[in-house]
Amino acid sequence: MHSAFDLSATDRTRLAQDDETGLPGDPADEVGIATKTRARPKKPSQFKVLLLNDDYTPMEFVVMVLKRFFAMDLEQATRVMLHVHQKGVGVCGIFPYEIAETKVNQVMEFAHQNQHPLQCTLEKA
Numbered sequence: 442m443h444s445a446f447d448l449s450a451t452d453r454t455r456l457a458q459d460d461e462t463g464l465p466g467d468p469a470d471e472v473g474i475a476t477k478t479r480a481r482p483k484k485p486s487q488f489k490v491l492l493l494n495d496d497y498t499p500m501e502f503v504v505m506v507l508k509r510f511f512a513m514d515l516e517q518a519t520r521v522m523l524h525v526h527q528k529g530v531g532v533c534g535i536f537p538y539e540i541a542e543t544k545v546n547q548v549m550e551f552a553h554q555n556q557h558p559l560q561c562t563l564e565k566a
């Protein structure tokens with residue numbers, strides 16, 4: 442497993458070459474190290490937000506959800522709703538974890554407020 446602070450072979454070579462005088466405290470060393478050593482954070486993993494079919498939530502409500510929380514127009518929202526209706530599950534969008542989780546919570550709260558059993562969940566992309 443690599444840590445976020447792992448150095449590539451190229452970085453190690455640069456650091457080795459950077460020790461210009463071999464003396465400790467050489468300002469040239471510190472300047473080189475400060476600019477060439479850096480963390481390499483991994484890009485945040487993505488999560489699919491899934492909508493599940495059920496027998497009771499009205500089609501119009503699902504279309505409203507897709508327009509409101511996933512910024513779809515009527516045509517896109519209708520297409521995704523019908524896909525979920527026919528296949529049982531469909532992807533509303535792919536987001537970083539915190540955004541995906543917020544979307545799921547918003548959909549679940551809105552469905553519950555309107556007494557619909559609509560289910561929305563996350564899955565690692």
Ligand code: TYC
Binds near residue numbers: 500
């Ligand atoms: N199956 C529902 C109906 O016939 C419509 C529906 C579509 C419900 C998508 C949920 O995620 C869903 N009224």
